[in-house]
Amino acid sequence: MTGALMLVEVFGVVGTLDGRVALVTGGGTGIGASISARLAAEGALVAIGQRTVAEIEQAMVAGLGAAAGLAVDISTREGCRTLVADVVERFGRIDILVNNAAVTGPPAVGSFAEFDDDRLDLLIDVNLKAPFRCAREALPHMAAGSVVINIASVAAYAAQVDAAAYVMSKAGLVGLTRALGFELAPRGIRVVHVSPGDIMTGPGPDVSADDQPWARRTPLGRRGRPEDVSAAVAWLCSSDASFITGSGVVVDGGWISY
Numbered sequence: 001m002t003g004a005l006m007l008v009e010v011f012g013v014v015g016t017l018d019g020r021v022a023l024v025t026g027g028g029t030g031i032g033a034s035i036s037a038r039l040a041a042e043g044a045l046v047a048i049g050q051r052t053v054a055e056i057e058q059a060m061v062a063g064l065g066a067a068a069g070l071a072v073d074i075s076t077r078e079g080c081r082t083l084v085a086d087v088v089e090r091f092g093r094i095d096i097l098v099n100n101a102a103v104t105g106p107p108a109v110g111s112f113a114e115f116d117d118d119r120l121d122l123l124i125d126v127n128l129k130a131p132f133r134c135a136r137e138a139l140p141h142m143a144a145g146s147v148v149i150n151i152a153s154v155a156a157y158a159a160q161v162d163a164a165a166y167v168m169s170k171a172g173l174v175g176l177t178r179a180l181g182f183e184l185a186p187r188g189i190r191v192v193h194v195s196p197g198d199i200m201t202g203p204g205p206d207v208s209a210d211d212q213p214w215a216r217r218t219p220l221g222r223r224g225r226p227e228d229v230s231a232a233v234a235w236l237c238s239s240d241a242s243f244i245t246g247s248g249v250v251v252d253g254g255w256i257s258y
Contacts (some may be wrong), residue, residue: 016238018043021091024132025049026101027072028059030201031151032087034226038234040065044096049074075125080133094138096237100132100151108166120165121230127169132176144188147237150177152195154252162216181246190245194232197252199224219254
């Protein structure tokens with residue numbers, strides 16, 4: 001039994017997404033890979049979007065259970081249109097759109113006074129414009145009961161050092177979630193966000209030791225794991241969350257309440 005299937009059984013929701021078509025941007029790496037695997041384990045037909053063919057090949061080899069992998073640069077309007085069109089051509093519709101792809105880490109960090117326009121443009125194009133565009137392109141192919149999930153961040157709620165552009169993009173994504181939740185509700189389409197805190201997506205300390213800064217600032221005393229985020233995404237996609245829209249879930253171990 002795989003770890004992903006074991007996690008699904010623990011939550012008791014195996015097969016809750018049988019036959020639904022899900023598109024996960026950035027779905028082959030990090031948090032996105034965990035989201036793709038979780039949705040596939042619950043029966044969804046998952047299409048993952050990544051920027052390069054190499055990333056898609058690595059994702060498919062990793063065995064995430066994806067039904068399709070598409071190499072598209074969503075920092076452009078045409079890229080968003082192409083990605084959605086390819087998924088619709090293959091599967092006929094989109095039931096779940098997870099806007100997960102984002103510019104994060106060192107490329108997203110820098111002094112406000114020294115943050116150049118090229119980096120700013122790329123960050124906003126990927127973190128904010130792409131979710132808007134992908135949702136707009138997907139809308140004609142989404143029926144009542146569909147859901148758009150935006151992967152935001154605790155940065156939308158709390159300032160972080162040298163992250164003005166990133167904070168702005170994620171706060172904007174939470175605002176977009178609220179606005180679309182209101183606007184698309186008459187169509188029966190829900191729009192929600194998941195806002196992760198510090199998530200351990202690669203090698204590094206689990207910050208269970210007292211000398212690690214995130215341990216001191218996170219009441220639960222550890223870093224989050226991709227599975228913590230994908231579990232929230234899967235629940236929000238399910239019928240158990242059918243009365244939730246325009247808002248979201250913060251997955252941060254209590255960090256923003258500290």
